[in-house]
Amino acid sequence: MKEELIISGRMNYKVDPTLHIWGWEIPLYLFLGGLAAGILFFAALYYLRGKENQYQFAVKWVPMFAPFFLIIGLGALFLDLHHKLYFWRLYTSIKLQSPMSWGAWTLMVVTPLSLVWSATYVRELYPKWDWKLKWIFDLEAFLIKNRRILAWIMIVYAVILGIYTGILLSAFNARPLWNTSILGPLFLVSGLSAGAAMIMMLSKNPLERIKFSQIDLLLIAIELALIIHMFMGFRASTQVQIDAGAMFLGGPYTLPFWIFVVFMGMILPAFLEFWELKGNHVPSYIPGVLIIFGSVMLRFIIVYAGQASRYLY
């Protein structure tokens, strides 16, 4: 038997006895980033496919929430910082090797982009709206004319943002649970699925609701496949990753993960959506809320569990 103890009484704040440097702020930030990425992705996608009138809510209405989500997310990130007055330092350098850095820059692009996108639809949705200044009308006309370009930039940045929420964690090889490249695609798909759920809940058009319910079914299937793949990877890897996987396969995170994330956040809503597509009536907010709940829980559980997973030496 091998036992390792720190005998000089180390109890560093937020590091001992197990790392807990990141509390609720980072998972919330990752969730809101993913949700906004999902919303913007579908808005741009259906605009580019020429369906802006068919899927009005997805293209025109729901994106209005995205800037708020992104700003609240950035606010959560700010709260997490220990040296808050130096926040601006994030934007005095670009370090491509640091996901925290290019992620912060991605947000700096996506947040204004999402605002601009929504602004170009304001007068269409609220005909009484008046921009007051002539140059804003000119700018609006220019942007509306170039919406295609805007949509292309937005779709690319939405994918980058969605993947970033996972890569932020997977770049840390010190935490074996996070150190899997599945986390990028998994968080991206989870964000897309939360975005689709939001559209499905808010849309007043039954055809649009059905469409996004089908999309969600597909995304949930992909998520489940990625989760299985992730655990297969852990099981087949080195001891530290076998241990990381074991936290969810019998260890302390087993029940919260499989019940809140997989059952309540994926299998149950998938079943309800399937049931509805078969012609039964299910209020669309039930699967919607469940999917969003699962998406939140996924971030929280992975962020917390990852900090408890480590190398023992």
Add this chain to the structure above:
Amino acid sequence: MRYAMAVDTKKCVGCSDCVVACQTENNVPIGYCRDWIVEVTDGTYPQLELEIRSERCNHCDNSPCVRCCPTGASHYSDGGIVLVTHDKCIGCGACIASCPYDARYPHPDGYVDKCTFCIHRVQKGQKPACVEVCPTKCMYFGDLDDPNSDVSKVLKKRKYKTLIPEAGTKPQLYFLI
């Protein structure tokens, strides 16, 4: 120039003098430490083996903490010593999460702090406080590129290991075994 440290696990008695010396020398806030003692007990009674190590930041050659830092606050300084520039650090914690040795902590003043190999002493030609104070003289410090430095000489003579080499960080804290 490549500064490194070697700790003799056969000589260390775990007295924690190095921990206190560091706290005093570097004004480490109460309740925090930049170095610490690990005791490893291996086997079953009566076949027990004991290893005692004085640990600190490994001043890795391939530091994940420097790589993850979004602002460049964590950087390589003279001789590969990994340092944090206080007024560039936003306290995001990325480096803390990225260090496999848990060598860093958020300082109460907001920035992230850790062992500096006492660079302020080293630049004056002195040894780090922990090395200086050790009553068993179990620590060796110096430049690996200089074959006559304490650390180069002892690493030539003795068997050694580093901690979690599989994490790929290329640690520069050597443990003589």
